[in-house]
Amino acid sequence: MKKKKWKKIRGAAVVCIVIAAVILLNILASAVVDKYSWKLDTTSSGLYQMSQESVDLLRTLDQPVEVYCISKGRDSIKEFSELLDKYAGANELVHVTYVDPYANPAFLDQLASEGEDVGINTIIVESGGRRRVFSMADMYTFSADGSQLVYFDAEAKLTSAILNVASGDAARIGVLMGHGENMPEEFQNLAMQNNFDISGVVLNKPVPDDCDILLALAPQSDFSQEETGYLEAFLAQGGCLALFSDPTVKELPNLDALLEKWGIAFNDDVVFDAASNIESNPVNVVTYYTEHPITEYxxxxxxxxxxxxxxxxxxxxxxxxxxxxxxxxxxxxxxxDIDTTEKTTQKLASDQPGPFLLAATSSQEITLEDGAKATARIFAMGSKRVYSDEMLTLTSVGNAKFMVNLLRWCNDNTGAAVSIPPKQVGGAEMTVLPGTAYALGIVFTAVIPAAILVFGLRIFLRRKHL
Incomplete structure (x- = not known):
């Protein structure tokens, strides 16, 4: 009887100890969460989590950054405020302040006097007299009919804004205009996220002195000799020209002559790859990287x-x-050959076999008039869809990172590269090459079933001889 009674007492004591430990653990966890703003993000894609890339970039800050959130208070934007808390926790130089526009109208009046039209649910990021302003609504992308949230882009905008105001002067990109060029919105956003200022440049006069990079985005008509002369003068001052060609535009003799001086020529063809592609479309060629600073990442x-x-x-x-x-x-x-009338994507007898070069650079070390050394650069690629909105927002491929690294190479690899993709609401796509898909199909339809069959047969035979 005493043994049974002792067992009951011991069991009750163990239960009490476990309950006390759970309560203590809960208290400690609550204290840690309150101090470090740790929250569990239960959204499928971690919408309100901060990536390690942002954490690493924020650790490079060496001067204070003020983030003002114009709202009725943190409780009115609870999930968003949790994301802001993570920014403040990543670096003590980042300070987050909530400003109620109704309780503190003077704050908005001061901004209005400085030319900033600021309303409720607006984020302001400031440092060293530099400022970035954007609405929280700009961080959400909805479906075409407006019924479904597709992307949440707060992290990319916040991280880039903080780095931009803290880093000082931005490099300037000039987008060449007047030849049917087109600058996709996502490419423009990506450049701005990485502290590049963008403006259009028409070559009716020399390229502005403050322009660091020129983009020629698939021109549909040729440049005049005067325009190519301005391009050559820009390169002679250590500038960088990034040119993307449209395969459907064959004859641009003046522009081709400029590229020829730099050892670059485009072929009049379209490249396919039945083995390395996405979306089961051989025209969507998956590229292979060579050893180059642009591809080092x-x-x-x-x-x-x-x-x-x-x-x-x-x-x-x-x-x-x-x-x-x-x-x-x-x-x-x-x-x-681009003139081939055959529409099939399957390989024809007349097609040329690979491999092929798809992108290249040409550079030259030069001495400026003041004796300073500089490097003139040209990047050339024969695809205009590599920087399309579709490719830059597809999180399963590296096009956005590639374009960022290209711009950094053009700018002599200065500045931190930011290519944080928008958070996709729902399941994200995964790129699987045809060869990989074939191998996985064999594994799941043949190898695994065969292994299960062998394992079951082995157990059956072992039991049979018991």
Whole structure:
């Protein structure tokens, strides 16, 4: 009886100890959460979590940044305020202040006097006299009919805004205009996120002195000799020209002559790859990286850069120029003359076998008039869809990161690269190459069932002989 009674007492004591430990653990957890603003984000894609990339970038800050949230209070934007808390917790130099416009109208009046039209649910990021202002509504992307939330882009906007105001002067990109060029919205947003100012440039006069990079985004008509002269003068001052070609536009003799001086030529073809592509479409070619500063990131980060509807290129020696390949195809690729009337994507007997060069750079070390050293650079690629809205928002590929690294290379690799994609609401797509899909199909339809059959047969035979 005493033993049974002792067991009951011991059991009750264990239960009490466990309950006390759980209560103590709960108290400690609550204290930690209150101090460090740790919250469990139960959304499927972690909408209100901050990526490690943002954490690492914020740790580089060396001056205070003020983030003002114009709202009725943190409780009115609870989930968003939790994200802001994470920014404040990542670096003590980031200060978050909530401003109630109804309780403190003088704050908005001061901004209005400075030319800022600010309303409720607005974020203001300031440092060193520099300012970024954007609405919380700008962070949400809805479906075409407005019925469904598709993307949440708060992290990219906040991180880039903080880095931009803290880093000082932004490099300037000039987008060449007047030849049918088109600047996709996502490409523009990506450049601005990475502290680049963007403006249009018409070559009816020399390129502005404060322009660091020129973008020629698939011009549909040729440049005049006067315009190519302005481009050559820009390069002679250590500028960078990034040119993307449209395979459907064949004859641009003046522009082609400029590229030829730099050892670059485009072929009049379209490249396909039946083995390395996405969406089961051979025209959406998955590229292979060569050893180049632009592709260095991808050595340790396994993302594909996709070059849809690309034309191949050729390089030739050019005096004083250093030429390097950037992107290429697999050996399974094939190229078709642009004038071929056959519409099939399957390989034809007349198609040229791969591999092919899809992107390359040419650079030259120069001495400026004041004796300073500089590097003139040209990047060339035969795909205009590589920077399309579709490719830059597709989180399963590396096109956004590639474009950021290209801009940084053009700017002599200065500044931190920010390419945080929008958080996709719901399931994210995963890129699987045809060859990989075939191998996985064999594993799931043959290897695994065979292994299960063998395992079951082994157990059956063992039991039979018991």
């Amino acid at each position: 991808f050595r340790s980060n396994q993302y594909y850069t996709v070059a849809p509807a690309a034309r191949s290129m050729a390089l030739a020696e050019a005096q004083g120029k250093t030429l390097k390949a950037v992107l290429a195809t697999s050996d399974d690729a094939y190229a078709r």
